[in-house]
Every structure is written in structure tokens, then in C-alpha cells.
Amino acid sequence: MHLMKNFILIKKTMSKKILKNDKYKKARGGYSRLLQICCEKCGEEICLYQKDGPGVIKRMYIDRMIEPKVSVSNKNLECPNSHTLGVKYIYDKENRPAFRIFVAAITKKIIRTG
Ligand SMILES: [Zn+2]
Numbered sequence: 001m002h003l004m005k006n007f008i009l010i011k012k013t014m015s016k017k018i019l020k021n022d023k024y025k026k027a028r029g030g031y032s033r034l035l036q037i038c039c040e041k042c043g044e045e046i047c048l049y050q051k052d053g054p055g056v057i058k059r060m061y062i063d064r065m066i067e068p069k070v071s072v073s074n075k076n077l078e079c080p081n082s083h084t085l086g087v088k089y090i091y092d093k094e095n096r097p098a099f100r101i102f103v104a105a106i107t108k109k110i111i112r113t114g
Contacts, residue, residue, distance in 0.1 A: 018066050019050055019114060024094065028053025034066075034112040039079035040105055045069050046079060048111065057108065059091060059098040077101075 019032050031053065037046045037060070047068040049060060062072050070080060077086040077099040085106055086099035 018048070019112075020064070024061070024063075024096070025050075025052045032114060033110055034114075035108040036111055038107045038109070039081070039083050039085060040107050041083045042079060042081045043107075044080045046077070046085065046106065049108070051108075057101055057106065059100050060086065061091070061096055061098045062088075063096070072099075 019034060025032055029052075033051045035049045035051050035057075037049045037057075038044060039046060047070070048066040049057075050064040050066065051057060052064070060077070065072060070078060075088050076084050077088070078084055083105075084102070086101040088097065088099050090096065091098045
């Protein structure tokens with residue numbers, strides 16, 4: 001019981017630290033969710049992801065990908081089992097590197113809101 005409580009506390013503190021609070025977050029209403037992103041086909045974890053504001057994930061900004069389990073330096077975003085999930089491009093409006101995510105290529109689980 002005690003251990004569980006401590007664990008949750010540590011987890012909360014850690015994810016609070018990872019969530020970025022910057023102009024991108026402000027431009028999207030000032031709130032974020034921390035998501036765990038997995039491959040839809042095989043379920044392998046890709047990364048944690050800070051999703052700013054409402055709406056579905058159509059692109060993943062590279063500066064919001066936390067602890068990626070796969071390379072983000074290639075043109076394609078691939079899961080550890082080589083399923084292609086998206087293609088790198090620059091999001092014009094913010095001149096910000098991102099992956100355009102294919103429809104239904106990923107699944108997400110909410111880790112934390114804030
Ligand atoms: Zn996969």
C-alpha cells in the first residue's frame with residue numbers, strides 16, 4: 001500500500017518534469033496530456049508523447065517525443081518491428097520538425113493530464 005503510494009507520487013513528479021510549457025503549448029490552449037504511443041499493428045511502444053491541446057494526433061512533433069524507443073532521425077517513423085507509422089516533414093506554420101502519422105497507425109494511452 002505504502003509502496004504503491006510512493007510509486008504513484010514519483011511517477012507524478014517525473015511526468016510533471018517532462019511536460020514542457022512553452023509557446024507551442026500556449027498556442028494550443030495551455031494544457032497537455034502525456035500519452036504512451038504504441039504501434040497499432042504489434043503493440044510495441046514508440047515513445048511517450050506530450051499532446052498539447054484538443055484533437056486527434058495527425059502529426060507528432062519531434063520536440064514532444066519523450067524517451068523514444070525508436071530512431072527519430074530517419075525519414076520514416078518505424079516501430080521496433082519495422083511497421084511504418086509516419087513520414088517526417090516540417091510543419092510549415094511553426095517551422096517545426098514532425099512526423100505525419102498515418103491514419104490508425106498508432107494507439108495511445110493517457111498517462112497524465114495537466
Ligand atoms: Zn509495429
